[in-house]
Amino acid sequence: MPQAPQTIAVAMSGGVDSSAVAALLRAQGHTLVGLTLQLWNQRRLAGHEGMPESVQGRCCSIDDVYDARRVAEHLDIPYYLVNQEARFEAEVVKPFVSEYLAGRTPIPCTLCNNHLKFDALLLTARQIGAELIATGHYARNHFDPIRNRWILSRPADHSKDQTYFLFGLTQDQLAHTLFPLGEMQKPVVRQMAADAGLALAQKPDSQEICFIPGGDYSAFLAAYLEDQGEAQPDLSGDLVSTSGEILGRHTGIHTVTVGQRKGLGLTSPNPLYVLNIHPDSHAVTVGSDADLMSRELHANRLNWISIPDLAEPIRVRAKIRHRHEPAWATLSPAGPDLAHVLFDEPQRAVTPGQAAIFFHEDEVVGGGWIVNPND
Missing domain, CATH: 2.30.30 (SH3 type barrels.)
Structure with a gap:
């Protein structure tokens, strides 16, 4: 956390966490600008078969934008809505559809963080004179002068760990990002929001993917292809x-x-x-169920954080789903932009399309996307 007052852009999602971050930094005397990314027209596919009208409970909804603006007004800070709908569709939605049609199970939230949100937020922040962005993610980062690298680590509250969605951050992005909640527990964050007079202090966390109401992927795929004028392939x-x-x-x-x-x-x-x-x-x-157990996986599209590259086998704990408990494994190079993971104990349901994140203690060594080596 910066000691001297600075101009900081706060990524405001309309939830408790990012709102509490804005209140905390404002109380510390920093000059803030609130930014919300407009990513998806929540009513775009309404009326298509299987697509409900309601958008409640999803992140980045119209209600969330309203709540973010209301928090900015309460804190008396400038607020901007940044339209990234076209880029979100090109870099998150279309790859999501392609992956599902190819029999893989993608993670749109990780794609969004790694390839859009932080890039767009930093660009906008610099355009308005801010060199730092702050988010409500539960994670920690710091600079290690010995390794000359920025390090991403799990938060103090492991139950809220969001590093699985952040493994693709670059050194430049980590150098210009603040995670003020990294040392906090969720109840403390809610109390901090309440103490700041924020009406959404007890607002429930968003549970659904912003563009897939009810988690019905099949209905979304059918509706989206129809919207694009494409026939749904016979798969x-x-x-x-x-x-x-x-x-x-x-x-x-x-x-x-x-x-x-x-x-x-x-x-x-x-x-x-x-x-x-x-x-x-x-x-x-x-x-x-026993057949679901596997001791190995391959991952590509790798991003290294605590190390510059993977030159030889190392011991890590690997996480293959957001709610998966990291398991001990040996991580080895397997070719250009390809890594091999051999677990000490078999793991359940290793799924192509999901991310694999590698830890040394609480540090994120790096991560990549699970692939079928035969594809």
Whole structure:
């Protein structure tokens, strides 16, 4: 945290966390400018089959923009809404659709943070004379003079850890970003917002992806393709056992994900889970819960934070989902922009399209995107 007063752009989402950050920095005497990114027209696909009218509970909604503006007025700071809808669609929504249609399970929030939010916020901040941005993410960063690198670390409150969504940040972005909540617990943050007189101090956290109401990916894909004037491709295929026996049919590889059990339309004396999705043949392999366990993965599109590059095998704890407990593994280079992870113990449902983040103690070593090495 800067000691002398500075001009800081605060990324204001309309939630409790970013609002508390603005109140804290304002009380410390900094000159603030509030910025909210307009990313998606929440009513764009309303009326399409399966798409509800309500947008409540989603991040970046119209209500959130209203709340962010209201907090800025309460704190008496300038506030700007920055339209990034076109870029969000090009860099987050379209890749999300492409990945799902290819049988992978992407994470749009990580794509958004890594490729859009911090880049757009820093650019806008510099245009208005601010060299720093502050966000409500639960994470920590500091400069290590020995390694001459900015380090990203897990927050004090591991239950709120958001480093999984931030592994793609560059050294320049980390150098110009503040995470004021990194040392705090959520109840303290809510109390800080209440003490500042913010009406949204008890506002619930957003739970849904901003452009997918109800978490119905299939309905969104159908509505979006219709909106684009594109026919939905026939991605149906066979449900097959690990021995290759055809057990049934599925309606499309975009409707299933690794680890899924419900909705397969199969009867079996033991539960069956999605093990692998084969985009070329549209076949989906199913098997037992034990078959979901795997000791290895490959990741590409790598970004290194605490190290300049991966030159030799190192010991890490690897996290393969936001709610996954990091597990001990050996991380090794496997080719140009490709890493191999060998876990000490098998992990459940390693899923292509998800991110893999690597830790040394609480430091983020780096991360990448899980791929099928045969793709």
